[in-house]
Amino acid sequence: MENIPQTCEVLVVGAGPAGSACAQILARTGLDVLLVDEHDFPRDKVCGDGLIPDALAALRRLGVYEEVLARAQRVSHVACIGSRGGRVDVPGTLAVLPRRELDMILCTAARRAGARWLAPARFEAPLLDGERVVGARLQVGGQALEVSARWVVLATGARAQALIASGLCERHTPSGVALRAHVRHASLAQRLHAMEVVWHRRLRGGYGWIFPGPDGVFNIGTGLLGSHQADAQGHGHKQPMNLRRLFDDFCEVYAPARELMAGGQIVGDIKGAPLRCSLTGARWSRPGMLACGEAAGSTYAFTGEGIGKAMETGLLAAQALQSQQPESLTDAQVRQRYEESLRALHPRFALYEKANRVNNYPWLADLVIWRAQRSPAILKRLSGVLEERTNPGHLLSVRGLMKLLVASQ
Template identity: 60%
Template structure:
């Protein structure tokens, strides 16, 4: 393996004392924010608890919103040069019905995607330090002025005009920053990589499968390059039951659900039985629907999955993570260009998130398909007979159609009248 240039993992003992903006977390949200600010001339320090490249548990699907964000960041061409492109998402119902929904799609393992985004950030002047962990904010007069960072047994104080928290679904950083409103995740997912050259060409679309055996979740198989497939299962509302006023985990064993998935969906069984695991099954939490965290406080902005940027229905979060990271950066940038005060910068960012919130809420409504798989059968059956409905389903991918309307009572009635 080619050695990773030191500039992508600067040693913690070289951390500066100050910078314009400190971004904590080098996933899609963090690198999107860092790149946007560095291109505008900000002195940006980016830190992550892991050295890069590093693995990240994800479905790896890039839907149209991710393509748009990558284009805005100037990274789309490099990503698509190594990603596996696809022209459809295959939606498969419990009875085996299938409809292929067209869209601009691709698959790229997060280990590769996130490293490309990091390299793009560094190219634009971002300084990346790893492994470095966020310990606590530095506060004076009620405003965050940077962070205490941990590297091994050492603690370093880095002061910054703004601190952007992009630490993903694990809540420890949110708790330390006083920004957590819910410690439990919205959902959980389990995925692994299987190499099976015999399935190349047979599975050439992003496949999402609904079945009673995996309800209230879904299964997926996404084709990567070189005969490798991302296969997994997810539950988008795994912690939705209230007990004593707190969200509690529902009774669901993801490994058992995965085994049921490979039992009821023949291509999944064939893929696993005839293939070789290149990475074992690993689980991860999801934070969805722009809920579970306070968005900002003086001097501090929370973005990406830490702010709940993953869609509930589909579990897709890469595109919206980048989009929210860009929103955070643009708010800070507007503050400098227009000499806006802190409160106005925060209001600008939070208004951008709230403008996205109705779409997240609609995906939450559409999540009833996961709980009631027969709705998938109904949608697939009708879409085969209605070009208009297929266009609406494609519009959900392209964010031009309302996903909640497809499974509302009104929408179900329309299935029989269109």
């Protein structure tokens, strides 16, 4: 295969937010980085498309904040809506941009920084020297290509195949699933300006959302956390819940969703995708390889938000690999750096896992919304969840719930 790179210092597999962030930072330092993806770009990606403050902070670090915001739909608040119709608007610095555009911006920035690019190139398996990963076998144009690398960063998303092939998978089944559509509705775009998240007893176990995007195109979808149960070997089965039925139920119980789907123009396909949450389900590293993004479980349970934390794990992987003399870093040092940085994030993920009880018991959302309507202090705490100054696990602990019931709080 002429003119196709076959060696590099760092091979980054997957050009979503995690992989592109990692590739850009490493390329900035002068390392020879090869970024590959199984799809040509731009390409579609199933996601809610919402950019909350942690994502915006990462975009600033990557130098693309202004470029993203110039294309995105800016949003001033998240509307939390309960089963009984209660609503509270939580202020925040937010935006919505389809992943097709966001990921293209991030991938282009990595290439602009000096990362080489190869697509479509599908990851098949790591190359091994004993137990150490020393590259990867790819499929390019129907032919096998072996790329040698000092390090491989696996940023292949929530699907388990690459993790299994790499010996990193601990949970074959996902943490959850989501279904979304892009729908253009010019009239509704004049009236619906918030990122709306809806809990309802008909959606128990999950939630629905409508996010206003650029050009009058909305992202509408439903997410279901805890959709699969795993056994001790990491295998499991899907819970008896039809995701498309959940989507239809959302449209039945929430009038704006019904109006959007009945009178709007669907743009592209209605698609579903798995979620891997809470930094669980996979080993984060092995000699010669780091896993980041959703491959490492970077999505939050409870909210299903993953773009910001995917970029953050990609930045942490790059930080662990950075050195003026990369060959001087031992496997143990790199892996220790990286895994310690992820362990530092783990308590926050664990509390989001606890907060996931709202999805299983929608009446909790009704309680929080009711109190936030009457208490500026609680509304401020909800805003703090968006800004990552307040943890939702604390808000929804037994002690936190007791406080919600105290009128003076």
